[in-house]
Amino acid sequence: MEIIKTATAGSLESSDVLVTVHKADDLEIEIDSTVMAQFGRQIKNLVEATLEQMGVSAARVVVEDKGALDFILKARLEAALFRAAESTDYSWNRGGAS
Amino acid sequence: MKLRRTMMYVTGNNAANVKDPQIYGADSLMFDLEDSIAVANKDAARLLVYHTLSTIDFSPCETVVRINGLDTPYGHEDLRAMVKARPDVIRLPKTETADDIKEVERIVSELESEYGYEQGTIKLMAAIESAKGVLNARDICVASDRLIGCAIGGEDFVTDIKTTRYADGVELLFARQMIIVACRAAGIYALDTVYADINNEEGFRAEVEHIKQLGFDGKSIIHPRQVRIVHEIFAPSEQDIDHAVRVLEGVRRAREKGLGVITVDGKMVDGPIIDRAARVVAMAEASGIKVEG
Amino acid sequence: MEIREIYLNLKRDVQKVSDFYARFNLRLEGDVDYLIAVYENDVIAGVGGCAGNVIKGVAVDESFRGANLFGTLISELVSRNTACGYGNTFAFTGPCNDKYFLASGFRKLEDSSGKVSLFEKDKKGIDKYLSSLKPVPGERVAAMVVNANPMTRGHEYLVRTASEENSVVHVFVVSEDRSLFAADVRYQIVAQTCAQFDNVYVHHGAEYMVSGMTFPTYFLKDSDDINQIYTILDARIFGHYIAPHLGITHRYVGEEPLDPVTAAYNRTLQQVLPEFDVEVCVIARKKYRDEVISASRVRQYIREGRIEELEAFVPQATYDFLSSDDAAEVIAKVRQSDSRH
Secondary structure, three states: OOOOOOEEEEOOOOOOEEEEEEOOOOEEEEEEEOOHHHHHHHHHHHHHHHHHHOOOOOEEEEEEEOOOOHHHHHHHHHHHHHHHOOOOOOOHHHOOOO | OOOOOEEEEEEOOOHHHHHOHHHHOOOEEEEEOOOOOOHHHHHHHHHHHHHHHHHOOOOOOEEEEEOOOOOOOOHHHHHHHHHHHOOOEEEEOOOOOHHHHHHHHHHHHHHHHHOOOOOOOOEEEEEEOOHHHHHOHHHHOOOOOOEEEEEEOHHHHHHHOOOOOOOOOHHHHHHHHHHHHHHHHHOOEEEEOOOOOOOOHHHHHHHHHHHHHHOOOEEEEOOHHHHHHHHHHHOOOHHHHHHHHHHHHHHHHHHHOOOOOOEEOOEEOOHHHHHHHHHHHHHHHHOOOOOOO | OEEEEEOOOOHHHHHHHHHHHHHOOOOOOOOOOEEEEEEEOOEEEEEEEEEOOEEEEEEEOOOOOOOOHHHHHHHHHHHHHHHOOOOOOEEEEOHHHHHHHHHOOOEEEEEEOOOEEEEEOOOOHHHHHHHOOOOOOOOOEEEEEEOOOOOOHHHHHHHHHHHHHOOEEEEEEOOOOOOOOOHHHHHHHHHHHHOOOOOEEEEEOHHHOOOOOOOOOOOOOOOOOHHHHHHHHHHHHHHHHHHHHHOOOEEEEEOOOOOHHHHHHHHHHHHHHHHHOOEEEEEOOOEEOOEEOOHHHHHHHHHOOOOHHHHHOOOHHHHHHHHOHHHHHHHHHHHHOOOOO
16 A cells, blocks of 8 residues: 555544554654553554555554554554545455455 | 343544443444544544444444445445444434335345355344435335334434424424334334433433333433433333233243233233333343342 | 534624634634634634644634633644645644643744744654755855745845855745745746855755744734744744754845845844854845845836846846746736735
């Protein structure tokens, strides 16, 4: 999946996460979380796994987390990626929206 | 006996709301992809509800998803995602004809096949929100074996018939009764519309009493504090419970003896009475009342 | 809580929003691409808008308790901006609202004497801009910021002077597209003209050269000197971020004998930049037959259709552009306008 523009999904409300995806030359992930110490690593792993699952090798992903559960982060990240790629090629059958 | 006294609306794009709505004790949770979601966020809401339903087990609550109509740019993708996510029920808004339901059924069936799910896994619900829909209620209610019930969408309906909602609900009387009658003839559930003024408890109680009297199984809920009130009003009285228990005991005895006709206290008892008894017992138990038998 | 757009062409909408602003002694900003309002029970509780990717006109009625009005408004504005294709969102705001922008995930770039703060949503925005500016080592590094609308021999003279007096010169072309000549045209002409100097490097100013043209003023008092406030902000951003990154110690400006606004601009730079160890060098303007060569004079000639006579006033690149087919649209615009810019 090719990222062609900047897009966001989610919000800064409690329990949610704001994900911003920018076009970039390689993979950059920036994370800011209200529970950085305990979950920073886990968030990064989830982001990396999702990017790989969706075939994204170049993007700048900025995550501003307000305590979102894993599946919420995944949903917001996928939404931002699809928007940033201007794609609607959802593949619900493949166990993920990838 | 499935109780649907309360169906609580959960805004599909709100992370704080979707993660644990079951804590409010509603019988059903309706995740909304339709009217409460801005057009710009239809995609994000769909993904959030998809991942939520695929991850969290909301039992004992029933899960319902209100998709966008198939005539919108979102409906078909909503179905593809939601059938995969497997809520208990998919609710179709603005249902006007039996064909509307048949079309959804056809697509859901195909998708269940594609995803390797057992046919009939996902049930359907119709929301009737227009004059045409009300007139067609009779046919809509028997349009599919998957259809478990109908709801009335009061706000859109009154707009369609060119009036607005009033406190006494007279403008909705015909529509409500038509839908109840059609649902009962088809043997399915009837659900009433939302009450928007969450701060008016008195007004809300009056409406709940009214729709209970009309015969609805339950009401659409938009705020947790409405749940408790509906359950309270729908809770059966001691007398109702007494009678219900006797009826069910009568049924048990008749079956034991292999009798074709069931009588309780000298009177014949048939389908609707037995159903009602079962419902009363279920409601009593749900309200935490101990019922023997 | 409901978000609705204010239809700026509908009197009833404009009246509602003006009334709302008036309650807080604020003015309805004329220069916005769109305005949105947050409604609580059919009453306006907050308003905000955007001009390009700059948030402006934000006002919130704090008496609405328990609702995160500011956060909701700003989130919606950022969302709409992103959907319009902007990679970053900026905001000028009165310092009383600093905390809201910070809570909405914005980074504060600078402020101007406590009157105005500049924020950006992308916390690495300015870092990314700076990484596009390659420092060039030199004993004495200078810079200038030009609008060049269009570039004249006066600009060229300033560049030449700086080139002779310094080891390295960085020329920034203002990227704001509010001038008669489009930003990319202005940049191309400057780049082509500066190619003759091997120690001059031309850059886009991007969003980090604050211009008075999009600067919002709705929250300033009538008594505030708007030009000075935004000049201070512009100078502080330059001094805080750009100068240290490129090792700039001298900033060149052309002397301004005629226009009081530009003269004040120069004076303000001279007051602010020394704090960042940058010295301001004011160079006398180049004259042609005893008259200062200015971009506005060049535009006057264009207005009067005297393009051939411009050869003495403008560098070859500008003249070539004006003689080309591409210039037809701009020339028509110049003829119709009478703005300072």
